[in-house]
Amino acid sequence: MRTTITVNGEARALDLDPRTTLLDALREHLGLTGTKKGCDHGQCGACTVLVNGTRINSCLSLAAMHDGDQVTTIEGVGTPEQLHPLQKAFLTEDAFQCGYCTPGQICSAIGMLAEVAENWPSQETADLNAKVALTQPEIRERMSGNICRCSAYPQIVAAIQSASEEMA
Structure with a gap:
C-alpha cells in the first residue's frame, strides 16, 4: 500500500x-x-510521537491511517546545536537515567503542554472554567501514560515545569 507521511517536515x-x-x-x-x-x-508510552501536533502511541496506530499527516518524532524536535526547551530541561534537571523512555517522554510533554495551552482539562483539573494551572499533580496526571522504569519521575516533572516556564 502506498502511503505518504510527512515526517519531521519531509x-x-x-x-x-x-x-x-x-x-x-x-x-x-x-x-x-x-x-x-x-x-x-x-x-508504556516509549513510542509516543506527535501526529498533527497531537501525541499518540505509534505502536497502536497503522501507518496507512496517517497518509497525508504530519508526524514529529524525537529526531524532529531539536538539533544538537539548538535543543528544544524540553530537551534542555531534561538535561538540566537530570530527568533520565537509562534514557530509553526519554524520546517518548519529551514528545508526550510537548503534546501535553499544547493541551494545557488550549486549556484542555484533565482528571486532576479542579475548576473546568479556570485556566489550567500546571501543578505537579496536573503534570503527573497528564504524563501518566509514559512509564519510566528507572523512576526519574520527580526530575521529569521538574523538567516539564522548568521548560513550560521558559516556553511561556
Whole structure:
C-alpha cells in the first residue's frame, strides 16, 4: 500500500503492508530509531510521537491511517546545536537515567503542554472554567501514560515545569 507521511517536515512515500504500525514504519522503513518500541501494546508510552501536533502511541496506530499527516518524532524536535526547551530541561534537571523512555517522554510533554495551552482539562483539573494551572499533580496526571522504569519521575516533572516556564 502506498502511503505518504510527512515526517519531521519531509514528505516520505512508503510502500507498506497495510498492517504495518506507524512505529514500525518509522523505525524499520525510515530508520528513525529515536522512537522506541517498549511494550508494543500502548501501555508504556516509549513510542509516543506527535501526529498533527497531537501525541499518540505509534505502536497502536497503522501507518496507512496517517497518509497525508504530519508526524514529529524525537529526531524532529531539536538539533544538537539548538535543543528544544524540553530537551534542555531534561538535561538540566537530570530527568533520565537509562534514557530509553526519554524520546517518548519529551514528545508526550510537548503534546501535553499544547493541551494545557488550549486549556484542555484533565482528571486532576479542579475548576473546568479556570485556566489550567500546571501543578505537579496536573503534570503527573497528564504524563501518566509514559512509564519510566528507572523512576526519574520527580526530575521529569521538574523538567516539564522548568521548560513550560521558559516556553511561556
